[in-house]
Amino acid sequence: MILARVIGNVWSTRKEESLRGLKFLVVQPVTLSYQEDGTPQLREFGNSLIAADQIGAGEDEIVMIASGSSARQGLANNNIPIDATIVGIIDKETFEA
Amino acid sequence: MILARVIGNVWSTRKEESLRGLKFLVVQPVTLSYQEDGTPQLREFGNSLIAADQIGAGEDEIVMIASGSSARQGLANNNIPIDATIVGIIDKETFEA
Amino acid sequence: MILARVIGNVWSTRKEESLRGLKFLVVQPVTLSYQEDGTPQLREFGNSLIAADQIGAGEDEIVMIASGSSARQGLANNNIPIDATIVGIIDKETFEA
Amino acid sequence: MILARVIGNVWSTRKEESLRGLKFLVVQPVTLSYQEDGTPQLREFGNSLIAADQIGAGEDEIVMIASGSSARQGLANNNIPIDATIVGIIDKETFEA
Amino acid sequence: MILARVIGNVWSTRKEESLRGLKFLVVQPVTLSYQEDGTPQLREFGNSLIAADQIGAGEDEIVMIASGSSARQGLANNNIPIDATIVGIIDKETFEA
Numbered sequence: 442m443i444l445a446r447v448i449g450n451v452w453s454t455r456k457e458e459s460l461r462g463l464k465f466l467v468v469q470p471v472t473l474s475y476q477e478d479g480t481p482q483l484r485e486f487g488n489s490l491i492a493a494d495q496i497g498a499g500e501d502e503i504v505m506i507a508s509g510s511s512a513r514q515g516l517a518n519n520n521i522p523i524d525a526t527i528v529g530i531i532d533k534e535t536f537e538a
Numbered sequence: 539m540i541l542a543r544v545i546g547n548v549w550s551t552r553k554e555e556s557l558r559g560l561k562f563l564v565v566q567p568v569t570l571s572y573q574e575d576g577t578p579q580l581r582e583f584g585n586s587l588i589a590a591d592q593i594g595a596g597e598d599e600i601v602m603i604a605s606g607s608s609a610r611q612g613l614a615n616n617n618i619p620i621d622a623t624i625v626g627i628i629d630k631e632t633f634e635a
Numbered sequence: 636m637i638l639a640r641v642i643g644n645v646w647s648t649r650k651e652e653s654l655r656g657l658k659f660l661v662v663q664p665v666t667l668s669y670q671e672d673g674t675p676q677l678r679e680f681g682n683s684l685i686a687a688d689q690i691g692a693g694e695d696e697i698v699m700i701a702s703g704s705s706a707r708q709g710l711a712n713n714n715i716p717i718d719a720t721i722v723g724i725i726d727k728e729t730f731e732a
Numbered sequence: 733m734i735l736a737r738v739i740g741n742v743w744s745t746r747k748e749e750s751l752r753g754l755k756f757l758v759v760q761p762v763t764l765s766y767q768e769d770g771t772p773q774l775r776e777f778g779n780s781l782i783a784a785d786q787i788g789a790g791e792d793e794i795v796m797i798a799s800g801s802s803a804r805q806g807l808a809n810n811n812i813p814i815d816a817t818i819v820g821i822i823d824k825e826t827f828e829a
Numbered sequence: 830m831i832l833a834r835v836i837g838n839v840w841s842t843r844k845e846e847s848l849r850g851l852k853f854l855v856v857q858p859v860t861l862s863y864q865e866d867g868t869p870q871l872r873e874f875g876n877s878l879i880a881a882d883q884i885g886a887g888e889d890e891i892v893m894i895a896s897g898s899s900a901r902q903g904l905a906n907n908n909i910p911i912d913a914t915i916v917g918i919i920d921k922e923t924f925e926a
Contacts (some may be wrong), residue, residue, distance in 0.1 A: 454629050457612045465539075473742075488584075490540060490826070496748070497746075507738050507814060510898075511801065518808050522609060525539055529748065532745050536804045549726040550726060556709065586666045589636075607705065621636055622699060642863060643861070650916060682831070685830040685831065703845055704897065707902070719897035733880075735879060761876070766837055798911060799844060800897050802900065805909055820845065822841050826840055
């Protein structure tokens with residue numbers, strides 16, 4: 442999984458029938474590293490993605506994204522065309538020294 | 539999913555039997571970010587892709603692309619060799635400040 | 636799918652039993668863009684791939700490649716270890732202004 | 733599979749029900765090469781990932797990560813939204829000259 | 830599939846039960862191109878991978894790697910967490926002018 446920061450959301454009126462009712466968030470991938478003294482550090486990288494959200498992630502929260510066929514595993518219906526899903530919201534304490 | 543701009547289409551006379559009747563669009567991936575004041579910003583990145591379209595996306599529209607096995611989930615037939623599908627057209631309002 | 640140019644082929648005498656009889660082509664990914672006046676433009680990018688070919692693509696032709704599990708969908712046997720297949724040959728007219 | 737170094741862990745209180753009980757480690761991808769005299773060399777590359785761990789890898793250990801649908805194969809339940817799993821801890825001797 | 834050069838191997842004593850007995854090789858991806866006069870040329874790129882080998886590839890041989898779910902297709906057991914497998918050894922003649 443990758444970590445990403447929630448930065449916004451998108452609306453799509455014309456879409457695949459099976460996507461109706463799903464919430465789509467814009468997320469910016471981040472990489473987590475640690476300084477010499479163990480202080481965690483987040484840095485943005487790459488390009489933003491659109492991920493389905495069923496957990497209720499809020500703006501600026503750091504989430505865990507599952508991609509590919511794994512993104513469909515948590516959904517009630519495994520056969521919808523989704524390739525990125527928010528599967529967890531990372532506890533804030535993770536990013537404190 | 540990634541966002542992409544529809545920039546053209548391709549024709550293929552000699553192709554896998556199962557692809558007959560599908561429409562293939564050329565899409566250019568874009569990343570969505572937000573300025574300090576919240577204004578959304580789109581920027582092209584990477585290389586163009588060919589995506590199957592069943593929604594009727596038009597040139598210059600911003601669409602949501604599902605990749606990999608997920609790209610086959612919205613199709614009547616799950617067993618065709620498609621790895622990128624347009625699953626939604628993003629509402630224009632999404633990109634207005 | 637990505638577009639790619641057929642640039643050669645490879646031979647493999649010692650290989651998985653299930654791959655016998657398949658033809659393997661060397662393909663170089665290309666990205667398609669359009670100039671201001673609409674003229675299509677192809678540019679090579681990235682590294683070459685090996686793709687299975689069942690359509691009969693010839694050297695220098697531009698083809699459409701399906702990757703991942705989708706690459707196995709067009710084959711008589713879905714259970715062979717192939718992750719890239721040529722699923723269509725793009726009509727030459729596509730690249731003319 | 734890729735090699736990666738275990739560098740930390742993350743906690744997620746709000747997550748997909750099916751992920752409860754799994755341990756998530758932060759891993760930094762590394763590439764293994766060999767010097768002229770055969771001495772193995774590890775170098776970090778790319779961005780950190782979050783991988784499920786069922787083997788009990790410890791900080792600083794070099795592990796083997798399976799990604800995509802393969803990441804779900806070693807789990808008791810194949811239907812959970814996991815796309816990266818630690819499938820082996822590499823023996824230290826591998827990295828000695 | 831990608832081409833890669835076999836450069837070493839790794840040992841893992843603590844690993845997923847289902848991986849016991851499999852041989853894991855370190856492979857360095859290579860790209861194949863052709864000079865103006867048709868001479869084939871190999872160039873290393875990217876980072877090394879770990880691939881399962883059932884064919885018996887030797888050091889320095891150029892092999893064909895299948896990735897993702899396709900990597901599991903050639904195995905006796907489709908449900909083991911492997912995402913890269915050597916599916917063929919490329920004949921040396923392929924790289925001669």
